[in-house]
Amino acid sequence: MSHLTTHVLDAMTGTPAEGVAVTLSGREDGGWEPLASGVTDGDGRIGEIGPERLSRGDYQVRFDTGMYFQRRGVESFYPEVVITFSVGDGAHYHVPLLLSPFAYSTYRGS
Template sequence: MSISARVIDSTNGCPVADLAVTLHARDHGDWPVVARTRTDSAGTIGSLSPGPLAPGAYRLVFDTGDYFAERAVDSLYAEVIVSLHHQGDPSDLHIQLLVSPFSYTTYRGHVPATARAAGRV
């Protein structure tokens, strides 16, 4: 199982490029960093993990505060944290995040086969 993501700014419908994202894994109450990356120009991140992820709890931390601050937009959330529980299902997780200055929503998305084949996610 791997984790990929896509981030869209819902105020303008555009992808969020160059957004810092960190993947953490739960380890006896601590959350050490597994990987750090940034979204590409399409707002996507391919596999966040260096290899297949073991079952367990994970967190994706999206640095939305800096994204809005760089655009001189007041915002409420410094980070968006998406907590996941991987039970061992071999299917990949594709996390969709829609952000605006004062709200966000997230859901498990679907990666089209064409995008996977092209290496975009």
């Protein structure tokens, strides 16, 4: 069983991305079922999203990047970023997002 955190940084401004809506979904019967949602805080973080413990399996984290940039009056290319990942035996999973209006990157954080 594991838990999940996330952090979003705005590479355009070099600051945390506050106010990004995030949804965690798990795979159920071949489809994706929402498990939890939240909004990044002033440091661009969600300290823990979803159930206290995630069981083994595949999950998706969906970031509403379009709304984030729209509120700032910035044209962007990706209205959302969806990251699919697998949970195994790890105790903690951190899925960060480095964001700009026309690109993004992610990695398994610590």
